[in-house]
Amino acid sequence: GENVEQHPSTLSVQEGDSAVIKCTYSDSASNYFPWYKQELGKRPQLIIDIRSNVGEKKDQRIAVTLNKTAKHFSLHITETQPEDSAVYFCAASKEGGSYIPTFGRGTSLIVHP
């Protein structure tokens, strides 16, 4: 089955710095890669996703890049703000059929004011 590795487990940055979280996956057939943000005491929510037919996607201060050859994808947050502090989860899945997403272990991002 699919295996997703996520690094780092904890990331501490100063407000205004950039943050990068990296994930690798094992199943080359995976083609859908979402990122979820879970604030303290709240439910995970999708913040951005990417499909295997594109290499990069941006939404304001967040972006995701995908390298299918190396089987890794990354979340980039620029100009970090204290409200970006949360646990971030990456996942890998295959669209269609009976596929269930596999999650990374999560990264706790702390943005210091």
Add this chain to the structure above:
Amino acid sequence: EADIYQTPRYLVIGTGKKITLECSQTMGHDKMYWYQQDPGMELHLIHYSYGVNSTEKGDLSSESTVSRIRTEHFPLTLESARPSHTSQYLCASSEEGTGYEQYFGPGTRLTVT
């Protein structure tokens, strides 16, 4: 409003009790999931369903059972609660066809004394 609901939000029970955690979604999604998560930690898939009358066990060994008699309803039952079941339980759903985004419920925080 289309959403995914969980009840109760908090539950404290004694060892040996039988409990059912409720999950309902009003989005008409086929796939539903149950995750166990300690605060800020990784998401462990314990059960999932592809649709009515479909239930599958996830990666994490669990002493719980689930049922899916109606599309919108996916309850999780613990026949005999133990202190090791103390955790947060998150229900989620997703649609097959577009997006594949998972929508999470607010969670049930269970404490077994």
